[in-house]
């Protein structure tokens with residue numbers, strides 16, 4: 103369906119967690135919003151989400167397909183650190199249903215959905231942006247949506263970012279996974295996720311097995327060109343007795359690992375989510391940060407429209423980094439140090455057996471806050487870290 107040349111307060115490009123959240127927030131605030139998405143594609147994703155996301159973004163129970171209550175961390179020498187979640191659980195969602203739920207919720211709030219592929223932004227006589235896209239199923243045709251502001255939430259390969267904001271291409275890990283049917287014989291614990299640190303399966307990231315009820319995501323990631331991600335997932339399936347399970351889908355996508363230096367063009371475009379390079383280093387966690395990024399982009403757009411001052415757009419990045427910049431920095435250092443080789447990975451997994459490390463890791467993941475109330479635990483971890491680093495603690 104083509105819409106007449108109504109000017110929207112904001113056009114959101116991309117209907118993943120970042121774009122759908124931004125569109126919903128803007129519509130709820132009474133602004134006119136168009137949400138443009140390619141439609142029909144399932145985002146390749148492990149689908150693990152923290153309780154903070156479930157709370158902050160009102161995710162209904164029926165979207166949680168599995169509740170994870172422990173992590174099984176495996177070292178290159180097959181030594182294990184079991185990390186039970188002391189309170190609560192990690193949720194697993196299927197992106198096919200999760201993303202569509204968010205888009206439908208945005209539409210119910212008042213956003214107008216458009217299905218098609220974003221092509222570019224043109225400017226009209228008044229200098230306002232006009233989003234040009236190819237409507238779904240109409241090859242070679244172009245449709246236009248006039249806007250006052252644009253949010254670019256079109257993922258890690260964002261065209262909006264490249265055309266409008268920055269020439270900078272984010273550094274990425276490429277992640278690949280296979281969705282397999284859960285074996286009926288009960289050999290997989292549906293409440294446990296496995297995280298494997300082993301240079302043969304990923305030379306610079308990690309591999310995973312995430313149960314999703316009737317299906318399982320088995321995946322790995324690496325920034326090394328030429329490393330066979332498919333070979334590694336095959337090896338992981340072989341090693342864990344999952345080689346014979348039915349393969350439902352094979353898919354992959356880049357994961358950006360560093361927030362871009364600019365998220366806006368100083369005028370009328372602001373980025374959110376993977377388009378802004380916002381995924382936590384070391385863990386590759388992006389859904390929560392994408393939704394928060396969408397929320398902050400929507401807030402910045404509202405402020406820019408209300409005041410007529412486009413400098414408000416820069417607040418999205420500023421507010422995000424105020425809240426999470428420190429954690430991203432720490433995780434970046436962790437990844438650079440602990441994921442270097444199998445010797446450091448072995449020590450890293452050993453460190454994960456420590457109860458203080460487990461408690462602080464879970465609390466930071468679940469609630470997205472650095473734990474401040476237990477300074478002694480931080481001091482203990484610092485010295486334990488040092489011991490592992492220097493090889494004083496035996497792996």
Ligand SMILES: Cc1cc2nc3c(=O)[nH]c(=O)nc-3n(C[C@H](O)[C@H](O)[C@H](O)COP(=O)(O)OP(=O)(O)OC[C@H]3O[C@@H](n4cnc5c(N)ncnc54)[C@H](O)[C@@H]3O)c2cc1C
Pocket residue numbers: 115116117118119120121138139140141143145146147148149150151218219220221255256257258261277278279321354355356357374375376377380381386387388389390392
């Ligand atoms: C294999 C893999 C496993 C992962 N596992 C996890 C995990 O377990 N937990 C976690 O938190 N994160 C995980 N991530 C990261 C997470 O998937 C992303 O960070 C998150 O999806 C980012 O959301 P987004 O809305 O910014 O972008 P996306 O989810 O990529 O959404 C972008 C949207 O834009 C649309 N789009 C793109 N280009 C255009 C265009 N030209 N025109 C119109 N629409 C367009 C797409 O159709 C899509 O709907 C994983 C990533 C990968 C690749």
